[in-house]
Structure formats: structure tokens, C-alpha cells
Amino acid sequence: MAKWGEGDPRWIVEDRPDGTNVNNWHWKEKDATAWSKDKLTNLLSDLKFGDTAGNALEVEEVNFGDECEAVINNRKQKLIFLYEFNITLKCSGYTFENDKVTGNIEIPNLEQQEPIEDVDIDFSQETPKSVEPKYYDFFKTQVRPFIRERLQTYVDMLTSEYSKGIVLPTKDVNSKAEQKGKVTKQTADKEVSQRSDSKGGANTGLKIATFKIELKETFQATAHDILEAFLDKPRVEAFTGAAAQVDRSKGGAFALYGRNVTGYFDSIEDKRIKMRWRKSSWPAEHYSLVDITLHEVEERSETEMKLIQTLIPSDYAEEQEMRAGWTNMYFQPMKQRLALGYLL
Template identity: 30%
Template sequence: MAKYGEGDKRWIVEDRADGANVHNWHWAETDCLPWSRNFFNKSLSNLTILDGEGNLYIKIKKVDKVEGEAYVNVRKGKIIPGYEINVVLSWEGEAKDAEGKSLLMVEGTVEMPYIADENADEDPELRVTVKDEGPIGKRLKEAMVAKGKPLIFLKVREFVTAMAKGGPAKDDLEAKKVAPKNGNGQGGGTPSNSEVVVEKEVKKEVKKEGKKGVKTITMTEKFSCRAKDLYEILMDENRWKGFTQSNARISKDVGGQFMIFDGSVTGTNLELQDGKLIVQKWRFGSWPDGIDSTVRLTFDEPESGVTIVKLTHTDVPEEDRYGNATVVENTERGWRDLIFHKIRAVFGFGL
């Protein structure tokens, strides 16, 4: 990968005297390393991994290092991200006994030595160390690997998605899409065809604001099992722990509360019909305050041993509390990869 600022001279046009990049005809390159540091600091600092499960308490304290190169090239609206970065985190853990007395407190590091655009579709290598290698220290380290890795990888995927959409250049690109244009460049005149398209995009954006920046996710999945069995898997916390490999507390009563994915998702049961319907309020910890979504799962068994699940997940915000516009994409991927596909993998249900 070429270093930032060392692009092929045939493709980088010298700056004009007036500073304009007309129609983004040549490559406009943005240094994204400071933005990347800010992204990981917001996403990973003070991130709770375990909060008492198994009498273990683990959290990421801070981001120690984000080094390397990160940039985005834009030409005529086409975004080409490039990055090779090394990320180092500090974490701390504590083990307590059944009475809440501290047994050991440890510190350690998490390093991802190579997060790169060429491996954007793969999770990076992750190395976890702990300063105390005794039995309790090793137990805390193993818990950090088992429970921390999925949460950290989720944040890395959010970074990859954000870079693919322009990183810090995204706002500039959006502004150019909706910027009003005039025939003479200063106001007045008859709009050209391209200006009519821009005006339509402005109206589309206004309509999106009218929906308060939320989206709906719909999915249909087919399983080779009884509807009542699939319903039980989703509503039984021990089975949930089994197929997600994460901690969960799930009430089976209407009005009862639940916590899944180690507390990343919390909510309330709104309506339950055994083997037929689950309606719940869902909220992710990274969402803006006061935002709740609604999950509706219907179970249909057209023939014995075959169940069709229909998911409707409404009021999913487009951005999280940090301004990352990847919530809808990550939520949809979570349903597909972390729930539906893992049910098949663990319990052997086929399509």
C-alpha cells in the first residue's frame, strides 16, 4: 500500500491557485490517522467486558496506541480507503470470591498488530497478555479472550465500515451532495439537469429526517426444527449462552426484562405466545440515550419439523452515540451471523 502523501503523480493533480477541486476530478486525499485514533478511543476506552459474571470483572481501560497509516482517496464521489494500523489497548481485571472479596487484580494488554484494508473482510489477529500468569491471572486472561474478542472485533468492523464510507471525509461528501447550485455559480439562473438531481437528493434527506433517522430490518429464516423448540432456544438463557457463547439473563414473562450478549443488549418482553410470537423492546448500549427499538419474531410451522421465522426489527437508529453510521448494517449482520447462523451451527438445524 502506498504511504499517505506518496500517491502516483500521474493521478494527483497539483492544487489550483484558488484551492478548488472541480467536480472532484482528481484524487482528493484525506489523512485519517487522527480520526482513527479518535474513533478507537471513543469506541474502546472504558469498555466493560464482564461485570460480575462468574465473579469476574473485566474492562478495557484505554487505547494506548494507534499507529501506522490511514487515509481516504476520493475522486468523482468514488471512495477508496487505505489503512495499515497497529492498535494497543490496556485492560484490567479482578476476580472475587462468592462473598465479594477480591482475590486478585491484574492488568494486561490487547494488541491488534495489523488492521489493514487488504484484510477488511476478515477479523484481525488479536494478542492478549496479562502481567500475572498465576492460575487466577490465567483465568482472567482466558475470560478476556473469550468475552472481549467478539466485542473488540465488533468495534473493528464498525471502523472498517466507517472508512469504506469515507471516514472523516464522509461529511464533506454528504455536504457536496446536497449543496445548492446556481446557473452562474452565485445565485439565480436556470438549474441544469445535474442540479435537478441534487435537489431531489435534498428532498430525500429531508424525508429521512422526518423519520427521525431510524430504519426497519426484515429477515425471513427457515429452520429444520419444531417451532416450539426454536422459540425455547431464543427464550431460554442457558441455551442462549450455549449458542452465542455469551452471558444472558432472560425472563420468560411478559413485562420481564432480559440482558444478552454480556449486557450489550437489554430490553423488555412485550408479548409472548409459546411457539408462535416474541415481541420485545431492544436497546444496544452504544445507542443514543432514550432510543429503543422493537423486535417482532413470528414462528410458522407449515409442516412438521420445518419452521419459518420472520423478523421485523423497527426503530433501529442510523447512528450510535458516537456518530458512527453503521448501526443498521451491524444489527442486521448480528441477527444473521450471531443469532440465526449460530443456532444452526450449534444445534444442527439446516435450511
């Protein structure tokens, strides 16, 4: 019998983080069906839509078909996402002529092989039998794009949030991390100096083209209530329909929609808030600057918001997309779920 610490090294068991699945070689599966149904229900429930012509639609119930599932697989450190959902949203509303409408929003093919922009989202009207063309146009322009954004949010959350912990850190990864942590200050300073020299001035990182947007929105709420919608964690989770991270202090971090939106609060005042804001698809460590000012109009019991966002990376975002994002992922849900105003 070999003495303690001796023997053939091939038979010595190592203490390593991936000891239960060395190098993530074996097939590992995680069922995400229940989690997915819960997230989709939260994202699609209680939605209310309206336009200036008087058309309105409200989602009353979220139903799933019989063969719905979501699974995440890991083999050889490669994640494979498999999901298939057939969803029906029971709805009711009114046309611009004040006729009551009932029907369903049908989403028959939310599947991993279908890009979100190709997923079918259609409205099947039950009553009245004849479909008013202007009402269907309202569905196509106001309702369908918002539903599509919510479906994209679910996919992003599935791939970034629920998949955590499936791929175990390997011995090599740990060793590299340890070596990386031993980089000396002199080396880091040298790298910074080299980057600065390459730009011919201060260290500004990569030079990328950016653009700016300005938005105005009116709420039937006080400035305090609107600020709380950005700063209060329960309210943020209520209007986003998902878990969120919110540190409401100056310099505090926030993370929304499965960490697809992250940033920091730079300044918090009674009627103004400034933040660094980014999407996960943007270049690493690149933040836009968001400046929100609020003006209360007491005679109308309204608050007018002005939002200015600068340093938006042109190669990673479009102006129309950014404007629609603020409306569909912030302003409309705040009004719907936090009762901060009417939808137009």
C-alpha cells in the first residue's frame, strides 16, 4: 500500500470545481419549462394598449398549449437552448367607434430556430365577426411590436440568467483566473500607457461613433412617484415583470431585464436623475449617459418628462429602436403596472 501522498498520480482525485463533470464533458440538462412559463406570464400579463384614435386592447389571460417546453443542455462547455411554446393571450378592448371587441393574440411558434422577428404574432377576433381594418392596423402598429419585444426579453433572460451554473469552471479556467489576478500594477499601468499612446492623448479606450436622442413623455403622477419607478426595487420589478437589482444611492448599480440593461446612478435629485446606462450587446464597458428632468404641471395634475440620452453606439443601436425601447420597456409598463398615466 502506498504511503500517504504517494502513488500513481493518475489515481489521485483532485479537488476541482468541475469535479462532478470534469471539463464539462458529459451531457447535462436543465429543465426550464416552469421557469419559462412563469417569466412569460409575468411579461405578457395585464398589458394595456391604446392610441389617440380611441382604439384600446387589454390582455386578460395568458394560456399555454399542451406541448410547451424549454431545456438547456451543456456538452463540452457548449450550451444548447431548446424551447418551444404555443401561447394564446385572451384579450378584450374597444374600437375607435366604441364597439366592444373580444379575441385572442396567437403566438404559435416561439421556438429556438425562429428569430424573434419571424415569430408569428396575430390577432384572431371573436366578436364582432367583422374585423375593422383600422382596429387591426392599431394591433399591427401598437400591440404586435410590444409583444415581440417582450418575447425577446424572455429569450435574453433564458440565455443569460437561467443558464448560470450549468457550465462549471474548469481547473484550467481557475488557473488562468489566478494568474490573471497576479498581474502587477506596473504591467497594468504599462497597458494603459500603451492604449493612451495609440490614441495620441488621454486613455479613452476604443473610439466609436455615437448619437443622441431626446424624448418627451407625460405622466399623470407626481415627480416623486416617477423617480420612485426608477429607484424603488419592488416598483422596478413590478413594471419590468422580472427580478431586478437596484441600489438607489448615488453611484449605486442597477440591472434590469435579466441584466440586459445595466448601469449606475450618477446623480439623484428631487426632480432630476442622471445615470450611466448600457445594453448587454454594446461594447464592453461602454455606457451612454441618460439625463431625466421632470416638470410638474399642477393645473393638469401631470408631470412632463424630458429624457436626453447621449453616447449611444451607432454600430450597435438605431435611433428608432432606442426610442421604441424607452417607450415599450419603460414608459408604457410604468403607466400600465404602476398607474402612472394613460396609454396613448
